[in-house]
Amino acid sequence: MLIRFENVTKRFGSFIAVDDVSLDIEAGEFFSLLGPSGCGKTTLLRMLAGLETPTEGRILIDGVDMVGVPPNRRPVNMVFQSYAVFPHMNVAQNVAYGLKIDRVPKAEREARVADALALVKLSEFAHRRPDQLSGGQRQRVALARALVKRPKVLLLDEPLSALDAKLRDAMRGELAQIQRDVGVTFVMVTHDQDEALAMASRCALMNRGTLQQVATPGDLYEYPANRFVADFIGTINLFEGTLSVDAPDHAAVTTPALDAPIHVDHGVTGATDAKVWVGVRPEKIAMTPASGPRPTGPAAMPQANVTHGTIMTSAYLGAVTFYDVATAGGTMIKVSAPNGTRSASPALPAGTAVWLHWAPDAPIVLLG
Amino acid sequence: MALFGKKRESGPLDYAGRWSLRLWVAGVMLFLYLPLASLILFSFNDSRRTIRWEGFTFDWYGKLANDDALISAFTNSLTIAAISTLFSVVLGAMSAIALWRFRFPGKGLFDGMITLPIVVPEICMGVAMLVFFGTIMPWPRDLVWPLDLGAIAIAHITFSFPFVTVVVRARLASFNREMEEAARDLGAGELRALWDVLLPHVRPALISGALLAFTLSLDDFVITFFTAGPNTVTFPVKIYSMVRFSVTPEVNAASTVLMAITVAMTLLGMKLQGADIARSEAP
Numbered sequence: 001m002l003i004r005f006e007n008v009t010k011r012f013g014s015f016i017a018v019d020d021v022s023l024d025i026e027a028g029e030f031f032s033l034l035g036p037s038g039c040g041k042t043t044l045l046r047m048l049a050g051l052e053t054p055t056e057g058r059i060l061i062d063g064v065d066m067v068g069v070p071p072n073r074r075p076v077n078m079v080f081q082s083y084a085v086f087p088h089m090n091v092a093q094n095v096a097y098g099l100k101i102d103r104v105p106k107a108e109r110e111a112r113v114a115d116a117l118a119l120v121k122l123s124e125f126a127h128r129r130p131d132q133l134s135g136g137q138r139q140r141v142a143l144a145r146a147l148v149k150r151p152k153v154l155l156l157d158e159p160l161s162a163l164d165a166k167l168r169d170a171m172r173g174e175l176a177q178i179q180r181d182v183g184v185t186f187v188m189v190t191h192d193q194d195e196a197l198a199m200a201s202r203c204a205l206m207n208r209g210t211l212q213q214v215a216t217p218g219d220l221y222e223y224p225a226n227r228f229v230a231d232f233i234g235t236i237n238l239f240e241g242t243l244s245v246d247a248p249d250h251a252a253v254t255t256p257a258l259d260a261p262i263h264v265d266h267g268v269t270g271a272t273d274a275k276v277w278v279g280v281r282p283e284k285i286a287m288t289p290a291s292g293p294r295p296t297g298p299a300a301m302p303q304a305n306v307t308h309g310t311i312m313t314s315a316y317l318g319a320v321t322f323y324d325v326a327t328a329g330g331t332m333i334k335v336s337a338p339n340g341t342r343s344a345s346p347a348l349p350a351g352t353a354v355w356l357h358w359a360p361d362a363p364i365v366l367l368g
Numbered sequence: 369m370a371l372f373g374k375k376r377e378s379g380p381l382d383y384a385g386r387w388s389l390r391l392w393v394a395g396v397m398l399f400l401y402l403p404l405a406s407l408i409l410f411s412f413n414d415s416r417r418t419i420r421w422e423g424f425t426f427d428w429y430g431k432l433a434n435d436d437a438l439i440s441a442f443t444n445s446l447t448i449a450a451i452s453t454l455f456s457v458v459l460g461a462m463s464a465i466a467l468w469r470f471r472f473p474g475k476g477l478f479d480g481m482i483t484l485p486i487v488v489p490e491i492c493m494g495v496a497m498l499v500f501f502g503t504i505m506p507w508p509r510d511l512v513w514p515l516d517l518g519a520i521a522i523a524h525i526t527f528s529f530p531f532v533t534v535v536v537r538a539r540l541a542s543f544n545r546e547m548e549e550a551a552r553d554l555g556a557g558e559l560r561a562l563w564d565v566l567l568p569h570v571r572p573a574l575i576s577g578a579l580l581a582f583t584l585s586l587d588d589f590v591i592t593f594f595t596a597g598p599n600t601v602t603f604p605v606k607i608y609s610m611v612r613f614s615v616t617p618e619v620n621a622a623s624t625v626l627m628a629i630t631v632a633m634t635l636l637g638m639k640l641q642g643a644d645i646a647r648s649e650a651p
Contacts, residue, residue, distance in 0.1 A: 051549055071552040084550035088568040097564075098554035142550075149554065 002027040002185055003048065003153060008057035010043050017043040019209035020057075025202075027152075030179050030186045032200035036232070037191055040209040045155050045189045049078050062152060072101075077146035078155040081162070083138045085130045091117070091141050092126040098149045116148035119178065136167045143175075147182060154179075156188040160195055172198050193233055197221065205229055227277050227366050236279040236364075237333050243274045243365075250300055251365065253278050257331040263297060263304035265360035270367050277366040282336040284362035287323070290353035298360040306357040309333060314347040321347045325356060404627070411620035428621040438622060441606035447514050448602060449585040452524035456581035457574055459525065460532025465566075467533075468540045483534065485527040494594035497523045501595060509597070516600050523595045524585040531584065532577035539573035572641040579637035583630050 003025040010018040018040040025031045033041040046052040047059060050071035059066045066074060077098070086094050095116055099109045117123045120140035130138055139159065146154055159175065160168045176199045179186045190196050196203045197217040205212045205220060205228075212232075213225040224230035231238065239262065241255030246268055253262045253276055262278050270276060288295060290308065297304040309325035312332070316339075323335045333356060348354070383389050411429075415422035432438055466472075467479055485493065497519075501507050507519035543566065551561035589604040596605055603626060610619050 049549075049553055051552070070557075071549070072555045072557055076553075078550070078553045080546040080550055082544055082546045084544060084546040086547065086550075086565060086568075097551070101555040101560070145550075145554065 001025070002029075002062060003187070004058075004060040005044070006058040006060070008044070008047065008054045008059060010040070010047060010052060011055045016209050018047070018054075021206075021209075021211050023204060023211060023214065025185065025187065027185055028183055030176065030199060030201045031188070032196040032203045033187065033189045033206060034193060034196040034203050035191065035206035035212075038208075039206040041189045041191075041206050042157060044206075045078075045157055045187065048153070048187065049076055049155055050074050075152040076155055077149050077151040077153075078157065079139070079142045079146050079159055081157045081159075083142040083162075085133075085138050085141045085145075087130050089130075090126070091122060091128050091130070091133070094130070094141050095145045095148050098145065102149075112148050113144075116144040119147065119181070120144045135162055135164075136171065139163065139171070143178070147178075147184065151184060153185045153187055156186060158190055159188060160190070161192070168195075175199060197233075205232060207232070222364075224279070224364060224366070227279075230277075230279045230364060230366060235282050235334055235336075237282065237285075239278045239280075239331075241276060241278060243268065243270050243272055243276050246270060246272055250360070252301060252304060253363075253365065257329065258307050258327065259329065260297070260306055261301065261304045262363050263301045263360050264363050264365055265298070268365045268367065270365075274367065279364040279366065280358055280362055281364075282322070282334040283320075283338075285333065285335045285356050285358045287325075287335055287337055287348075288355045288357075290355055292355065295355055295357040297357065305360065305363075306355065307333070309354055309356055311348055311350050311352045311354060313350055316347040323348070325354060407620050408624050408627075411617055411624045413617055413620075416616065428617040429625075431618055432621050432625070435618075437601075438603075438606055441601045441603045442625075444514075444517060444600060445586055445603035448517050448521050448524060449582050451514075451517070451521045452528055452585040453578050453581045455521075455525045456528040456532050457578045460529040460577055460581075461536050461570065461574060463529070464533045464536035464540060465562075468537060482530050485530050486534075490527075490590040493523075493527060494591045497526075497591060498594040516597070519595045519597075520592055520600060520602065523591050524588060527588075527591065528581040528584050531580045532574075535577040535580065536570055536573045539570050543569050575637055575640050579633055582633060586626070586630060 001024045003023075005021050005023040008018055008021045009016065021040075021044065033044055035041045043052055047054050048061075048066075050066065050069060050073075054067060061075060086097065089097065092113055095113045096109055099112060104112070113126075114123070117126055120143050122137065122140050122144065125133065125137060130141065133141065139162075143159075156175075160171055163171060172195065175186075188196075188200065197220070200217060202214065202216055203220055204214045207228050213220060213229045215223070215225075220229065221233050224233060227238065230236050239253075239255040239257045241253040241257070241262065243251065244254045244261065245252035248267045250266065251264045251268045253264070255262060255278065262280075264278075268276070286295070294308075295306050296302045297306050307327050309327045312324045312326050314324075315322040318339070320336045320338050323337065325333045325335055327333065335356060409421075412424050412426070413421055414425035414427065463478075463482060467475065467482075501519045501523075507516075510516075511518070547565045547569070548561050551565045552558070556564060587604065588602075589608065592602050593605055593608070596602060601609070603622070607619055607622050607626075610616065610622070
């Protein structure tokens with residue numbers, strides 16, 4: 001374990017930015033701190049860099065307590081959100097800055113700067129001034145400038161937020177590639193879940209200063225720990241209901257939102273009649289024409305996991321089509337359907353009556 | 369398009385095309401610059417009397433160069449301006465950084481008081497300096513040059529450095545704090561980060577602040593008049609004493625020299641500042 005947060009709390013006056021966070025990050029990880037704006041993720045990162053001091057708790061890097069150690073004596077380097085490339089120095093001077101302060105001999109310094117610039121593909125731009133660079137190139141300068149110091153941890157504060165969409169996609173892959181190449185532990189702050197899911201090996205989702213869940217991107221999406229996580233990551237249909245059946249190998253929830261109960265293929269170990277939330281992801285709902293036969297639910301409970309509805313709106317996005325389907329009871333259900341064949345791709349028009357059903361492993365049951 | 373007979377269409381911002389505005393601009397120019405132009409013109413007038421043009425000459429400038437009292441006043445002025453500029457820039461920049469960066473008790477009061485020397489009427493400042501150096505802290509009389517200029521230099525620093533503070537503060541407002549944090553993150557200590565990153569950013573403001581301080585000091589008459597002794601006459605005070613007898617072409621020439629120096633300093637400063645801002649302001 002390379003980084004350890006121990007019961008870290010940060011208060012600004014009466015505002016609690018980070019609330020009793022304990023977290024371990026392993027060496028070599030691409031770790032992402034994810035959450036809505038104001039959730040405390042940036043404060044957590046800045047405390048790791050030494051730019052903020054925790055009000056309570058300890059932060060250890062490689063077993064050494066970092067509280068009280070100024071930013072210039074920590075084995076971490078940061079890529080700032082604004083990149084903070086020094087405007088009065090050229091690219092090579094920017095990258096060499098940290099080494100110059102460390103009094104690295106000139107020959108070694110030049111070699112390391114050249115290597116770092118090659119890593120971020122800026123070798124030809126060494127003598128350009130920052131005002132002659134694009135946003136993406138300036139970000140590479142910031143990246144090279146931090147990596148050239150060979151930190152134990154590289155911190156990235158919203159690294160892609162200032163780039164345009166095309167460049168952002170390209171940089172996503174490239175950042176992950178650079179991380180694999182240099183093997184340095186990356187800790188990235190982002191509010192963009194796509195970014196976190198695509199790049200990170202593990203994510204910590206935060207809300208209002210507290211950790212909600214720490215998991216791999218896949219677990220975060222398929223096995224959210226609570227309603228906030230389920231709702232924040234991706235799109236989900238959430239139904240409030242009561243637990244009517246809770247056996248070791250299956251469970252059922254009745255909800256006023258749907259006529260039929262929701263059947264799950266695992267036990268949830270909650271008290272019967274407990275209030276629960278059930279989430280179903282739009283892509284896990286199958287849609288068939290209402291003219292066809294009523295789909296049958298799971299063998300154990302054939303009437304479950306099926307509902308009838310009418311398409312209210314459809315949004316054709318090329319690869320998928322998003323539908324809002326209203327049930328007879330007025331519940332809105334979001335469904336996404338992949339456009340797997342060219343002939344079937346036109347979206348079903350609004351007003352089409354459909355059957356919706358889902359497999360018993362699709363619903364996510366959230367206690368509380 | 370026909371040049372005559374057809375009214376030229378003018379764009380919405382094409383003010384220069386309207387004769388009424390042209391006339392207005394010409395009037396303003398005349399009002400502002402005619403007195404200065406006539407001063408310069410008559411400094412080349414080959415006549416003792418200043419009202420009639422008698423021919424072109426450099427005589428008055430030659431006379432200036434041989435006037436020891438005037439030369440010494442001129443040297444005094446430049447020396448005071450240099451000292452005052454140096455201290456004003458350092459003090460002004462430090463107080464601007466202190467006000468921008470730190471929280472400390474009495475900050476509000478300091479913030480409000482710092483512009484006081486700019487606002488207070490010069491005559492009051494002058495009298496205040498006279499009283500201060502007369503009774504509270506008398507400046508020793510017979511010091512060697514340039515130490516005898518101390519009282520005037522201190523008075524000049526007092527009213528000059530707030531201008532530097534104002535200019536530097538305005539520049540600091542556009543500083544990206546992440547730049548400083550980046551320098552710290554890359555290994556720079558607190559002072560080193562300020563020196564390497566903040567200083568280059570405020571350099572244009574330091575230049576224009578220095579320029580302001582220099583010209584303010586060079587031009588000042590009122591406050592200097594109250595603090596100057598018989599042996600510490602400055603250029604403006606000397607010109608005033610010359611005018612008391614009569615406005616001679618020699619006075620015109622001296623004024624022209626003062627004006628030329630001020631204008632040259634301003635142009636130089638603007639050039640330096642322009643180049644610096646163009647470099648650091650880029651996205």
